[in-house]
Amino acid sequence: MRATASDRGRGLRWTVRLRMTLLYGGLFLVSGVALLGITYLLVATADGPKFVISRQRAPGDLPLPALDREALEAWGRAHAAEDRARRLSELLNRSAVALALMSTVSVALGWVMAGRVLRPVRTMADKARRISERNLHERLAVTGPDDELKDLGDTFDGLLARLDSAFDAQKRFVANASHELRTPLTFQRAMIEVTLGDPDADAATLRELCERLLTAGEEQERLIEALLTLSSSQRGPEHREPTDLAGPAGDVLLASPPDALPVEAVLRPAPVTGDPRLLERLVGNLVDNARRHNRPGGWIRLTTGVRDGRSELRVVNSGPVVNAADIDRLFQPFQRLHPRTAGPPGHGLGLSIVAAIAAAHDADVEADPGPRGGLDVRVRFP
Template identity: 65%
Template structure:
């Protein structure tokens, strides 16, 4: 049986007519609407991706910020618990040498300085109280003994009164020294031109007139400052040099200008002082020992020198002399350029 070839139907169109399509093909899609749909879908997906990335970024940023700020919170908690009663505690920040550790070490250094200042202040108050209470107790005891003596006469009572006057005079000197120390630590209230050489001459005339032990080398040394405080500085230097000396010893006083700055230098013979103890002598109530091994003076002279020099911005250098005693140099600023510390 012969196969039948399929018939191919071809339909041509004339130029300018619509192409022929099967009847069930449907209408052609609109290219503009299709493009808008794709853009809308892309925008929706981009928004979802952006929202997810933002949420992930916020979460990661929160975690990283919390980890980075955890040492700061720890430092804040420790610093909040530290008061004047436990200044010995420290932040002790560990970890790598970064900005936070450097900040912690800086705060620890500040706490160490505050601890030292508070300890020094407490020691000063305790020592001052002791120094003031001791003569008062002695005076009270002398009065009670004199009154309890039925055989007391005018002569014995007069002797007691003289001893009371001597004790009161020592108290006055101590109180005056405490006030001078307080004024020196407060800073300068006024500033006037002062010649250190003339000031030394006036003090030596009062403290050691015609003393053959004193060798003078007084050149002009003009500075600016509080004349009363500077007089206290020179008086305490001279007084310590005279009091803490040896029989047949010597005292050398020098004023002049070195490297454009007026200087005051005081050296004396005296007992040998260990080098490590020199710095402590400038603390309040630190006394030299006499040849008999007993303390002498009220222990405020060198601390007054340090306080007055600091108020005038004048560094003090001190070291033991080669033959004993001390070699002290105070270097001031010139009268036209000296900068005074403002009072607190």
């Protein structure tokens, strides 16, 4: 089989170390050649020695032959030029040999120094190669001077920390979602088995079973719809358009059931850019959460407007006392202040959907417990 050009090219791997070494050696060689050329030009253009014949002497009283002064000076100049050419040639040859030797030494030193500089990179690459979704808790933990390589390692460790947190959140979400979906299914199966095991079950009993199954199915439908809304909110709005928070807030109030806890609303202009459908869902979830977690004879206040140059939606409600340390947990999926059987009905997804929609619109969510109970939630848009 004949090797192709691409196969032959695979034998030499142009690593960063090799490229840095060639760069160091090439820069040294270019600098050396430039310095050698400048030195050669300076020596070549310098004035040579001058021959001056002041007088002619001979030992004793020997007669001196008549010499042509101009011929003698010409011979001197020719001899000086020949000597200069010889010296320049020697300078060029010796400098070339020295440059070749020093270039070789510089390449060797460049190879060693590049290896030392890139050693932390190889260490980070080896550690990163061993990290997977099963050991995201491990870190590169780069040591050494506070330079660019340590900054790269710290940045990668920060990325691993965020990925680890995201994977843990995903695992908890899947486990909680599975539990939320499995519980009504188990309840429905138990009702069916009890009814089928009753030999005296009549039409009224079967009708009651069907009604209870229908109610459980509607509850599952609401849960699935909430999960889909959470997923679509995390992906972000499909389109953005200028809108006013007072519009979605007014639509939510108009759609409220007649027997629901009334809302005191003060709707001022609050221009934002976003998805009106998601913004309406955000307002609806906040109002619904305020109604669910309230007390008999309680109150809800809804306001929109502009504060400190930012559009703001605010929902304040009365209700049970909320611990300030539990507020951040309320905006996580499937989190409740009270156990499922002790608290009001719900799936624990309302405020997590609010947080996802706000994040998709680059908005900040702030929440504080009320002085006498309840919650004060503010969503501030850019």
